[in-house]
Amino acid sequence: MVSSRPTFNNAYYLFCALFLLPAVCYCHDSFTRSRATYYGSPDCYGTPTGACGYGEYGRDVNDGYVTGVSKLYRNGAGCGACYQVKCTKPQCTEDGVNVVVTDYGEGDRTDFILSQRAYGEMSKPDKAQELFAYGVVDVEFRRVPCQYSGDNLLLKVNEHSKQPGYLAIILLYVAGQNDITAVEFWEEDRQQWTPMRRAYGAVFDLANPPSGDINVRFLVSGTNGVNWVHPNDGIPSDWEAGATYDTQIQLY
The missing domain is CATH 2.40.40.10 (RlpA-like domain)
Structure with a gap:
C-alpha cells in the first residue's frame, strides 16, 4: 500500500504534514x-x-x-x-x-x-x-474515524478536466481518521515524483499531464503517522472527465 520505490525527499511536505497532524488528532478522545x-x-x-x-x-x-x-x-x-x-x-x-x-x-x-x-x-x-x-x-x-463499509478509496477525475491539457482529481471515501495532504505524479522521463497543485478544497490539478497511464501517490497524515500511499493502479491513459477509478486500497 505504501510505495517503496521513491523516498520522502521533500522537506516542505514534511513540514506541512507535521503542522497538520495535530489537527488530525484534534478532539479524538474529548x-x-x-x-x-x-x-x-x-x-x-x-x-x-x-x-x-x-x-x-x-x-x-x-x-x-x-x-x-x-x-x-x-x-x-x-x-x-x-x-x-x-x-x-x-x-x-x-x-x-x-x-x-x-x-x-x-x-x-x-x-x-x-x-x-x-x-x-x-x-x-x-x-x-x-x-x-x-x-x-x-x-x-x-x-x-470515517467508516465506509465495502467502499475502497476512489479516485475521481474532476468534471473540468480535459484531454490532453488539464487534469484535476479528487479522492473519495477516505476512511479512518486521515487527511490527504499532498498528491504527486510520476514523471518517467525525469525519473521523479512531481507535486500536483491543490486547486481548491480537496481538488488537486495538473496542467499538461503526461501521456500514457499516470502513476500517482498520496501523502496521508493520520493515526498511523505520515506516509506515502501508492496504489498499484494509476489513472489510465484514456481517462475521461467525470470518470471514477478504484484504487483497490482503503485507509484505516
Missing part, C-alpha cells in the same frame, strides 16, 4: 464546545456545489449527514473528515450525529453548518421541529 446551525436544501441532503469540490458525492455521502465547517476546513485539508456532533438542548440525543465535511461555511460563531438531515438527527424523536426553531444551538464535537 469533546470541544462550539455552536452549530443548518442550511436549507430541497431534499435536506447536502449540496453538490460545496467548497471541497466533491460534486454529487458531497450531497449524499454518509446518507446526506454532511456539514460545512469554518476553521476545521484547514484550506481544504479538512475536507472528508468525520466528526461526532451533539447538541446540548433538552431536545437533543446523547449521541448526536456523525457528519462528513463537504463544504466551507461561516455562521454565527459556529464551527458547523449542518445539512438539515444532519441537524435533525441530533434531536430526540418528535423534537426535530423544536430543535430547528432555535436556528443555532450549542454543541460538543470530536473527530471520529
Whole structure:
C-alpha cells in the first residue's frame, strides 16, 4: 500500500504534514464546545456545489449527514473528515450525529453548518421541529474515524478536466481518521515524483499531464503517522472527465 520505490525527499511536505497532524488528532478522545446551525436544501441532503469540490458525492455521502465547517476546513485539508456532533438542548440525543465535511461555511460563531438531515438527527424523536426553531444551538464535537463499509478509496477525475491539457482529481471515501495532504505524479522521463497543485478544497490539478497511464501517490497524515500511499493502479491513459477509478486500497 505504501510505495517503496521513491523516498520522502521533500522537506516542505514534511513540514506541512507535521503542522497538520495535530489537527488530525484534534478532539479524538474529548469533546470541544462550539455552536452549530443548518442550511436549507430541497431534499435536506447536502449540496453538490460545496467548497471541497466533491460534486454529487458531497450531497449524499454518509446518507446526506454532511456539514460545512469554518476553521476545521484547514484550506481544504479538512475536507472528508468525520466528526461526532451533539447538541446540548433538552431536545437533543446523547449521541448526536456523525457528519462528513463537504463544504466551507461561516455562521454565527459556529464551527458547523449542518445539512438539515444532519441537524435533525441530533434531536430526540418528535423534537426535530423544536430543535430547528432555535436556528443555532450549542454543541460538543470530536473527530471520529470515517467508516465506509465495502467502499475502497476512489479516485475521481474532476468534471473540468480535459484531454490532453488539464487534469484535476479528487479522492473519495477516505476512511479512518486521515487527511490527504499532498498528491504527486510520476514523471518517467525525469525519473521523479512531481507535486500536483491543490486547486481548491480537496481538488488537486495538473496542467499538461503526461501521456500514457499516470502513476500517482498520496501523502496521508493520520493515526498511523505520515506516509506515502501508492496504489498499484494509476489513472489510465484514456481517462475521461467525470470518470471514477478504484484504487483497490482503503485507509484505516
